[in-house]
Amino acid sequence: MGKDRNGVFHPGKGKPSGANKEEGLGAQSTPPEKMKEYLEISDKYTTGPDELSPNLRLLHHNRNTSKANTSRGYGTKTSGKPDHTKQQEENGQNRFAGVETASQPTEMPGILTREAFKELGAVSANHCISIYIPTHEYGTAVNEMSDSILFKNKLQEASKKLLEKGMKQPDVDKLLGPAYSWVYDTGFWRNQLQGFAVFLAPDFCRYIKMPAAPPELLIVNTSFQLSPLVPSMLATRDFYLLLLSKHATRLYKYDTAGINEVKVAGLETLSSYEAPDIDNGEHRGVDGYTNSADYLKAIDDIIFREVLNTEKAPLVLAGTEEMVAEYRTVSAYKHLYPEAIIGNHTYDDLQALCRQARNILQPYFDQELDKAKERYANESATRLTSSIVADVVPAAFYGQVDTLFAARDAHSWGTFDEMNNVLKVDDEMNGENDDLVDKAVVKTIANGGRVFILPKEQMPADSPVAALMRY
Known part of the structure; x- marks a missing residue:
């Protein structure tokens, strides 16, 4: 747009400024498949129409966007924008890089045995730190490193408590150093269960990935706080899970070591079952199994002979409604649980299936508690x-x-x-x-x-x- 000698602006010659453009304010329509995502973002960052959430951090509009790069000497040379995440990670790692720590982090099983529990209970020192936080296996919280941030806050809170108790900063760094090594380890936080616990003392560092979410807790004392571990370590909660499939039936056991596949001799080589070919007027199977009942009976015979004949733990079935119903008619195991996980779960996440089975079995597990409470009343x-x-x-x-x-x-x-x-x-x-x-x-x-x-x-x-x- 030009300006004449009198300071008056005149539009340039040619097509009008709105030519070949859509009418309106320029806002594009929202794709239907993105609507849910946009609504979730709106809920996260706003508290009402045109009102931002009070905890939303905004950068000043007059900020120097290249200040970190020019004055501190870090960032990406190509864009000129600072890499705050990378620098933060380097600062956190460098702080403890030269700190001498006598203890190395050791992972303990998610469901402790009585002996492992007693090992933690026997530790006594002037400064014993117990930290519990709920964690996430998947979702936005994992992508945003929410668990790592919460854990870092707990470590900072522990550091403050130790300093208030008169501990020197180098000694605090030495005690907390093994735990700080996890803060910026993205791979570590992407491989969590529902809870995380860490126990720190001089020359001692143990951690547990818990199968159930604990209450958020930090205790600095002369011994470890262990009560939150108890709900996950009840030995009576062992069970089996049989994943029924026409082509790859699998048996799993849940115990103090978590859920793991039971390798059953002969089960992997068992012939699969193929539904009859009705279109051709033939009733044929694969390798001789002409009906599902024979196939399921063969599975039950092998599992019962190799594993279940001396067991009393409940067995939960997972499979289609038809296969589950037919397996019940041919099974010889007396502790087959009446409720099952219905559906095709061949490719489902094993931990998710395990949680479903535990929820189904909760009334069974509560029987021992009910008997104990009845005895107390009597x-x-x-x-x-x-x-x-x-x-x-x-x-x-x-x-x-x-x-x-x-x-x-x-x-x-x-x-x-x-x-x-x-x-x-x-x-x-x-x-x-x-x-x-x-x-x-x-x-x-x-x-x-x-x-x-x-x-x-x-x-x-x-x-x-x-x-x-x-x-």
Whole structure:
């Protein structure tokens, strides 16, 4: 557009400025397949029409976009834009690169054995750090490294607590160094289950990828906080999962090591079954199996002979409705669970199938808890039960507790002198006392007792603990 001597603008000659352009404001229509995605983004970053979310961070419009590149000397030379993520990662790694750490991180199984639990319970030091966070196996949270950010915040909070206790910064870095090595490890956070726990002490670092989400928790004390591990380590929750398929039937077992395939001799080489060829008027199978009943009977014979003949754990079936129904008619296993996972699950995620099976079996697993609560009610008027912290804690230390009920997320702070049988209960955590509820849990398991961690409303008594005594 030109301007004459008087300062008046004149449009250039030729086609009008709107020629060959669509009428309107220039906004394009939204593709239907993108509508859900756009709505999710709107919900995430806004709180109402034309109103941004208060936690949304905005960059100043007058910022120097090349400042980081020109003054700090990093970023991409081709674009001139700083690579903040890369620099942040390098800074975090460099901070602990020269820190000497005597302990190497060691992974423990997601479902602990009693012996592994006792190993953690036996650790005692001036500074023991227990961190629990819920994590994600997939989804936006994984892509955005949300779990890593939460874990980093917990480490920073732990660092602050240690400094407040009088620990020097180099010693704090040495203690937390093994855990900080995970913060920027994207591969580590892309390979998680539903929860993550880490236990740090001088010359000690253990971590667990948990199959169930724990409460978000950080405790800095003289021993580890272990109660959140108990719901996942009940030994009575073993089961089998049989994935039925016309071409590749598989048997899996869930136990303290997680869910793993059971290699059954003869199962992999078993001939597959092909539906009859109705169009040609023939009824033929593959390698001699002319009907599904013969094929499924052969599967059951092999599995029962090689694995299940001495087992009592429940077996959950996963397959089409027709195959599941027909397998029930030919199976010789007495502990076949009545409810199944219906559908074609040949290519489904194994962990997802495992969670479905555990949910289906929950009423079966709760039978032991129901019997224990019934026994507590029947014995409630005798000296074989107690819901008083001052009675239950010493009894747990001395091996008197047969079954302990502990309220989830409940704490009772204090100290217990086992040698002199002296219990002191405090109003709050002071850095020198223990969580007496957690100590009762640890000691009961160490002495061979059973523990149930329950929501407060499901406790057999209005107390953070309740116990059935051996004597």
